[in-house]
Amino acid sequence: MTKHTARLHIQRGAPGGAPRIETFEVPFEPGNSVLDGLRRIRATLDPTLAIRFSCINANACKECMMVLDGKVVYACTERLRDGDMHIAPLGNKALVQDLVTEIAPRDERLLR
């Protein structure tokens, strides 16, 4: 099987700070999702990368929303591909950390 590698350019940082872009080379099998790639980064390269998801693959929890190449997507339903992919947190939600944003309805938050 040919070896596949996605180059993920990920916007990271905390609220108030200047965001930085970090690049990770992620080997993948055809069919892997972007969420698979982010999970692989955490397990093999950098466990501090903040992402949020619950259901892993079913697209049921709707938590893994982020911006891929300028488009809002679910990371679990986008496939990794060879070459450059640019990933950023949702632009219209308050940033929490890295790719995690405040997506809970206001009345379901601890600090309102």
Next chain:
Amino acid sequence: MIRLESDVLVIGAGGAGIYAAIAAARDGCQVHLIDRSLIGRGGATVMAQMTVAVALGEQCPDHWEYHLADTLKAGRGLCDPALAQLLCENAPLRIREMDAWKVGWARENGHLKQVHAPGHDRARCVYVDFLNTGPAVSRTLRTQLNRVNAIRRIGDVLITDIVVHDGEAVGAVGLHLVSGKTVALEAKSVIIATGGLTRLYRRNSGSQNMGGDGYALALRAGAELIDMEFVQFFPIGHLAPRMIGMDPIMWDPFRYKLGGRLLNAKGEEFAERYGQAESGQYVLTRDVATYAIFKEVEAGRGSPAGGAYLSFAHVPEAELRKAFGPVIDRLAKNGIDLTKMPVEVAPIAHYHMGGVRVNASMETRVPNLFAAGEAVGGANGANRLSGNALTEAFVFGEHAGTAAAARAKSRGASGWNAKAAAAELDFLSGPGSAAAAPNTAALVMELQALMADNVGPFRTEAKLRLALLRLAQMQRELGALPAGGSAHYNMVRLDWLDLRNMLLVAQTVVLAAIERKESRGAHQREDYPGMLPEWELNQVLSYREGKLGLSRSPAKPIARAAK
């Protein structure tokens, strides 16, 4: 530190937790409903694909005692009959209540449609099309929940310990993931509704949030766990080709409606070799199917990815489309055309029969501490019947909510004690470990591989011992103080806290599995084949001063013969 106060604290906002919160509020209590993720989205409920078992008698005559008889039979002699009866007897009330709340159960010819699932003696399972039971149930419960002012819903809070004072539960403490701040939640009664432990396994059909949190909370609080060795594997979890945006247990509904053929690499139907012939109908129970697939793979007759083929190639396209409409398009997007190709399936960790030991009021042996839903052990014995999981979420949730509300009302105050909460709060807000942390995400994956390879559905003493040894090593590698800082959404600290629970809970599964020297239901010992009458007993785990203890308790006799 953020401090909150309520009458009833519900931990976990899936089907059981939401139902419990609604019931407690209905009885006049102020409720806090807490989830580590989003409310009503992060558990197993939202992922349910189809069946909900209930003796409604809409499709054909039925009675809850028939449902009970099937539940007890599936449980292989180990069910707690009182809990199993509660489940079956109250099921019609809850399912009708959900119907009145407009969940949208499938209907046909003016009645609710019920399908015949394996292990049931008749058509008994309601559902929502297409593959939509979980999302529909979650949406319906959230709608009801949002109408109740007495319930405060709070997401992104990870509960890390129950606070116990003078032997009684008085609340809980945890971490607000978004801010990194600690939280103290004072309550007159507490309900654990955190689901099961599927996350302990590499391939699982649950969510990231189900690493057995509630079991660890219960253990550390002084409560007992029961039947921990019984992990249900769903036999036909999707294996290949890689699909995205689909739940791995989605083939179950296909089998309910269309039968389908389970084939080995030679294209042969093989279930008959293991005692249950299929003949185009979906009758294989989960334990037998799991066994059959594993054995075919072992004999070198597995599919390329290491499972079995599931084929619908004999089903006309029009029929596929009639049964599953939009799902056929989602499959096409994944490059799957069922008229032309089979898919590959293999057993996948799906549900846990064991859990927190409770009495018929859903209360643990720690006063004021209750449990509900999959977190409860005992109702399903050694093997759960298809369709009983959502039913128990509703029934046990409602029951626990009612009981916890009664308890809260009988208590003047929570009896909160700052000293009892201090140790865990200091632990959470402290600087943590100064040592270089292991890669916590890698450690989670290693744990999942260890459990899948050595503590799966087929077990041997040697493999179980190996797992136990490695679990102890991993615990040492993890260290006694949390890794990561207290920053916003600190994933390393979150993993560390999860691993603390997952390693403890994994040990309870392995210990109980080593001890049970026979094969029963979901626990199959290759070195001890066959079910033995002397093992008609439940194993109970407890935790004291950092040590797990295991005891035996004779299975409760079935008090009344089912109809």
